[in-house]
Amino acid sequence: MDRPPLIVSDGLTKAYGPIHALRDLSMEVRQGEVYGLLGPNGSGKTTTIRLWLGLMKPTRGRASIFGLDCWRGGLQVRRLVSYLPGELRMPGSMSGLGVLKFLSGLRDGEGLDRAAAIAEKVMRLDLRRKVRKYSTGMKQKLALAQAFADPVDVLILDEPTSALDPSARVDVMNLIREAKALGQTVVFSGHVLSEIEAVCDRVAILRRGRLVHVEDMHARRRLRMLLVRFAGDSPPPFPEELGLSIRKPEGAALLLEHRGELGPLLRWLATVPVEDLAIGTEDLHSLYNEYHGPDAVDEEEDFTR
Structure with a gap:
């Protein structure tokens, strides 16, 4: 980008x-x-x-x-x-529409019609009700309507x-x-x-x-994870142009990362001795856990100086 x-x-x-x-x-x-x-x-x-x-x-x-x-x-x-x-x-004493009018008024009234439309049609709010009668979630929806x-x-x-x-x-x-x-x-x-x-x-x-x-x-959305068990004592060499790398061993199998095109990968897999194969994607949880999971380690323990 x-x-x-x-x-x-x-x-x-x-x-x-x-x-x-x-x-x-x-x-x-x-x-x-x-x-x-x-x-x-x-x-x-x-x-x-x-x-x-x-x-x-x-x-x-x-x-x-x-x-x-x-x-x-x-x-x-x-x-x-x-x-x-x-x-x-x-302000709980104002209606939902009153709050939108007040907030839009800070920008000379621009956006009021769109805010009301989002609140009523998307968020399904009754703008005639007093804000004090709104639940926490309804207040959040009202504020979101104005923001967008x-x-x-x-x-x-x-x-x-x-x-x-x-x-x-x-x-x-x-x-x-x-x-x-x-x-x-x-x-x-x-x-x-x-x-x-x-x-x-x-x-x-x-x-x-x-x-x-x-x-x-x-x-990251183009990243594929392959769990492969090859026949034999060692895996075949990976062609460099495939963009394959070993993440870690998984028992008798290997967990591989793939960032290239799918077609060349499948053609290569058809030529090597594969006993078992699973292809999937990796969600954001695994990356998040690297920094916030139970095994995450601070590079610098003292954050007070």
């Missing part, structure tokens, strides 16, 4: 005394992509988002959106971005599917796809790996305030 960077972080750090909530974050989000921030609570996702929006001053480093410094030009940045916070606060309706080029959504039922989660993923089709850039954080895997172009994995890995999801 050869697109210009839209959000840029350079050594972005936020410390509270000796504790680092975020440390030396350097990354870029490209224009028009869907970018996922992945990690458990306390990994730095929300801190990153708040620094991007100019809601907090970085301890050191800088971030920019559209070339605007996120701290010094925070007001301008927030005008250009639609933000869904992870913790919502809404805002006339902006960038959407930053902090855990957008929290508190939602499974069907509403599907609706949100479809709205993200629609936003991308319109040319918008979408950044969202979350815990549900299947959602991030389904819609993201790239995924950043954070661990204890550090960026530990960025994964190109298009390349």
Whole structure:
């Protein structure tokens, strides 16, 4: 994806005394992509988002959106971005439509018709009801309707599917796809790996305030896993052009990675002594577990300095 960077972080750090909530974050989000921030609570996702929006001053480093410094030009940045916070606060005395009118009014009323349409037709909300009578999930749906309706080029959504039922989660993923089709850039954080895997172009994995890995999801979707048991004492040599590599032994079989075209692989397999074969894909769980599973190891144990 050869697109210009839209959000840029350079050594972005936020410390509270000796504790680092975020440390030396350097990354870029490209224009028009869907970018996922992945990690458990306390990994730095929300801190990153708040620094991007100019809601907090970085301890050191800088971030920019559209070339605007996120701290010094925070007001301008927030005008250009639609933000869904992870913790919502809404006036309970207002109706659902009243909340949408108020929020749209901050942008001169633009997006109100679309927000109401998303809320009623996609999220299936009764906008005449008072917000105090909405459940937590219904409030989340109302805020999402406004976020996706805002006339902006960038959407930053902090855990957008929290508190939602499974069907509403599907609706949100479809709205993200629609936003991308319109040319918008979408950044969202979350815990549900299947959602991030389904819609993201790239995924950043954070661990204890550090960026530990960025994964190109298009390349990952082309990755095949082969569990092969060859006849004989040793496997045949792999032609270099196939793009095969050994992940690890699995008993008498081998677990192989394949990133090339399927046709040449199948033709080669037909010429070698294969006793058993299974071909599948690898989901995001295995990659996530490398950094957050029970066997994950910190490269640096002391995160307080």
